[in-house]
Amino acid sequence: MIAGALVLSAAGCGSSSSDSGASGGMTTLTWWDYFGYSPQADNAVKSLIQKYQSGHANVKIVRTTVGFADFHTKLVQAAATGHFPDIAAIDNADVPVFAAQGALADMSKYLEAWPQKDQYLPAVLQSTKYNGKDYGIPFRSNTTALWYNQDAFTEAGITSAPATWEELRADAKKLTTPKHSGICFSAAPTDEGTFTFLPMLWQGGSDLPSLGDAGSVAALNYVKNLVAVDKSAPQSVLQWGQSDVGDQFGAGQCAMMFNGPWVLGSAKKGGFRFATAPWPAGPGGTASPLGGEVWAVSKNLKNPALAWDVLSWMADPKNSTDEIAGGLSSIPNRKDTVADKAWAWDAVVPTFASQMSSARARGTYGPNYAQISHAVTAMEQQVLAQGKDPQAAAAAAAAIVKPLLSGR
Incomplete structure (x- = not known):
């Protein structure tokens, strides 16, 4: 089932989705993630996509789920063949990897102009960067x-x-x-x-x-x-x-x-x-690792503004708190969600939220x-x-x- 879905998604990438958008008809965007690992996570992403599409009748998002163990390899193959999905939820440590390969669109101008950008915690915002450019928008965050x-x-x-x-x-x-x-x-x-x-x-x-x-x-x-x-x-x-x-x-x-x-x-x-x-503090104080994903956009997509519209809509807490917080078990990664009770999906959340201020992104180590x-x-x-x-x-x-x- 995964292999078949991958062929369909690859066929939908790049010019085909852009051409249909330019003609004024239905625009199709391909989307890959690995959130099929549980019914709860799978349904959360389905809900996000359905909610966006219900208010944007001219956009169709074709989602493919890939097992976590195979996801990175499939993305590498897609990047090598020029069939990177229009939108992909990638591990934040992989942002420099795919950016260096030339697979990702530079989304800096969109992120810089977005009023909500400064709500993100510094390490979370840093996780989108490679060589000073932004290659996506923060999605789910976690730490230990x-x-x-x-x-x-x-x-x-x-x-x-x-x-x-x-x-x-x-x-x-x-x-x-x-x-x-x-x-x-x-x-x-x-x-x-x-x-x-x-x-x-x-x-x-x-x-x-x-x-x-x-x-x-x-x-x-x-x-x-x-x-x-x-x-x-x-x-x-x-x-x-x-x-x-x-x-x-x-x-x-x-x-x-x-x-x-x-x-x-x-x-x-x-x-x-x-x-x-x-985490108990050592001689250098306390620290924790930043986990989670960044929504990235294919460099081959001719209409990155449309992908940005999708992703910025989903990143707005008023549209996605139920899905990203409870559904995907995310830890608050924005200043305006840290104290939001809707993000306290379990009693353990405050501890992890407190660690986010000392979390560091692994993507700073490069490709x-x-x-x-x-x-x-x-x-x-x-x-x-x-x-x-x-x-x-x-x-x-x-x-x-x-x-x-x-x-x-």
């Missing part, structure tokens, strides 16, 4: 935080969530029992592992351009202490993705975890009391982010699985990462 089992905390005599690295390490030790590990997170050799390690790097006072400095070594030692020294985190974290970690937390096998709001369903299955708290991410997880795996010295591992990773950053 600390989750903890309140019943396990009570049993261990812990009265509040840890606020610093030192407190987290001490609490994780206390919470490590025959029944459960003290802390769990993804340290897998995938971008899910990078998404978890980057905030630790930033909390250490470092960043990828300065990899190999004292802050990056401190971050590696921090995670090494949790996994290899104290054994508060199981070795399984080296293979676990974020959903695996969520499942383990919900099963009562982990007393704390670093994760996002997308594992709420797993947490609720446990039957125990749980809560969320901001080579995939290779950079691989080098970061390899560094972490070398320390945790192979016992490599953190200083040596950071220095080796820096030699790989720094040249890749030159394309920013």
Whole structure:
């Protein structure tokens, strides 16, 4: 079904939709996303499209859903063949990738003239940029935080969530029992592992351009202490993705975890009391990663103003709060939605909303982010699985990462 849908969508891209619009008839826009992963998310996007079309009878949006695991690859193929969809919801870290390939339309003039632009939080707005130009409009945003089992905390005599690295390490030790590990997170050799390690790097006072400095070594030692020294985190974290970690937390096998709001369903299955708290601060303070998507427009679309009309309409909270907040489990990413009760779709939302002010966009690392991410997880795996010295591992990773950053 996906393969067939992709052929139809590719045929509808580019000049065909533009020509029909120019003739004064029905204009067709092709749209790709990966939100078919659940009925709730799928219905939210369907609702957005239907609501727009009901007020714009001359526009037809042909939607194709692709599985998340295949989505990036399908977009790469589409970009290479000149059949990029008219509109695509892409991971914000992929904006520089497709912009550098020449697949995306420069939407700077539309975004700059849009009165609502300045409502977005700085990191969220930054996620649309590459080389100073805007290649889309922010869509859904999320981040990660600390989750903890309140019943396990009570049993261990812990009265509040840890606020610093030192407190987290001490609490994780206390919470490590025959029944459960003290802390769990993804340290897998995938971008899910990078998404978890980057905030630790930033909390250490470092960043990828300065990899190999004292802050990056401190971050590696921090995670090494949790996994290899104290054994508060199981070795399984080296293979676990974020959903695996969520499942383990919900099963009562982990007393704390670093994760996002997308594992709420797993947490609720446990039957125990749980809560969320901001990431514990390191020497460099607190920080969190910015996840989510940007709506991007194909460079081949001859009428980008029409795509902008669609996307700016959908980005306006008065048109889309129910779908983007509750339906897609988004965290408020605008100043005018942070305190909006309609966005508080669960009690965990305020914690994640508070982290958005310290969230950072991965797209700032440029079009080579995939290779950079691989080098970061390899560094972490070398320390945790192979016992490599953190200083040596950071220095080796820096030699790989720094040249890749030159394309920013």
